[in-house]
Amino acid sequence: MSPPIDFSLRRRTLLAGTAAAAAFSAVNRGGAAAQSTGATAGPETTTVTLSVNGEERELTVDNRTTLLDALREHLQLTGTKKGCDHGQCGACTCTVNGERINSCLSLAVMHDGDEVETIEGIGQPESMDPMQAAFVEHDGFQCGYCTPGQIQSARKVIEEIRAGIPSHVTGDLTAEIAITDAEIRERMSGNICRCGAYANILAAITQVAEESA
Ligand code: FES
Ligand code: FES
Incomplete structure (x- = not known):
């Protein structure tokens, strides 16, 4: 009867094997690319x-x-x-x-x-865009690091809704899209605020949407 197989794998052995495989793969890829394309370096x-x-x-x-x-x-x-x-x-x-x-x-x-x-x-402190002014009025920021991106997105969100571009939360694709909290939140979801000023950002955007309706 053959001895039992030892499936235990020592960490050092695993790492050494993985590194060797990665190095081999990288060398092979480089060689293959050079052979297949014959490319020369372009302008930098x-x-x-x-x-x-x-x-x-x-x-x-x-x-x-x-x-x-x-x-x-x-x-x-x-x-x-x-x-x-x-x-x-x-x-x-x-x-x-x-x-x-x-x-x-x-x-x-x-x-x-x-x-x-x-x-x-978009605007300067002495001549702010309405969205910038609304962010100030509603305290739509704390540290302010995300704020330029938030304001840029917010202005486009209103335009996109008015242009009839649907989002993931748009219910009726045949009706005019209302500027709701859900629409704004969904469309602003790519702009993260680590300070968590979301409620105030939403209030600022809603105000601008209402004032420009
Ligand atoms: S810096 Fe571009 S998405 Fe974060
Ligand atoms: S205000 Fe600080 S990350 Fe948004």
């Missing part, structure tokens, strides 16, 4: 022209630069915030050609000729 930088807040801005960026970093690091427009840098928090929301996007998920080189609007272009 690109010059793009963006219209930012109505002003034409030309900049030369590393091709890997996100739109968010181009705005913050190249153009010193630091109102657009970097929260997660992974498309999960909405702090980096700005508008491109009139649509809200997460600028951390988009490369600057993809936006040559595009119109970008950041929080700086």
Whole structure:
């Protein structure tokens, strides 16, 4: 009779095996890619022209630069915030050609000729946009880090509802969409507020929607 099989696996053995497999895989992938494409390295930088807040801005960026970093690091427009840098928090929301996007998920080189609007272009302390004023009036922030993204999204949420674009919570797709708490909450769900100012943010957006009806 054969001896019982020992299924116990020592942690060190597992880690060593996993590392070796990963290294082998990486080497193989690199080799295969080089063989199959025969690609040569392209230019590492690109010059793009963006219209930012109505002003034409030309900049030369590393091709890997996100739109968010181009705005913050190249153009010193630091109102657009970097929260997660992974498309999960909405702090980096700005508008491109009139649509809200997460600028951390988009490369600057993809936006040559595009119109970008950041929080700086929406209003200034002495001449605030109605949504900015409503956030102030309703205390729609605490630390304020998420606020530029919240305001950018909030303005677009009202436009999107009025344009008849349905959301996950829209009931009747044939009727005019009402600007309800549920619609606003759903459409703002990509903008995270770690301070939890959601109730006040909702109040601010509702006020602007009612005043602009
Ligand atoms: S920084 Fe872009 S979604 Fe968080
Ligand atoms: S106000 Fe602090 S994260 Fe929203």
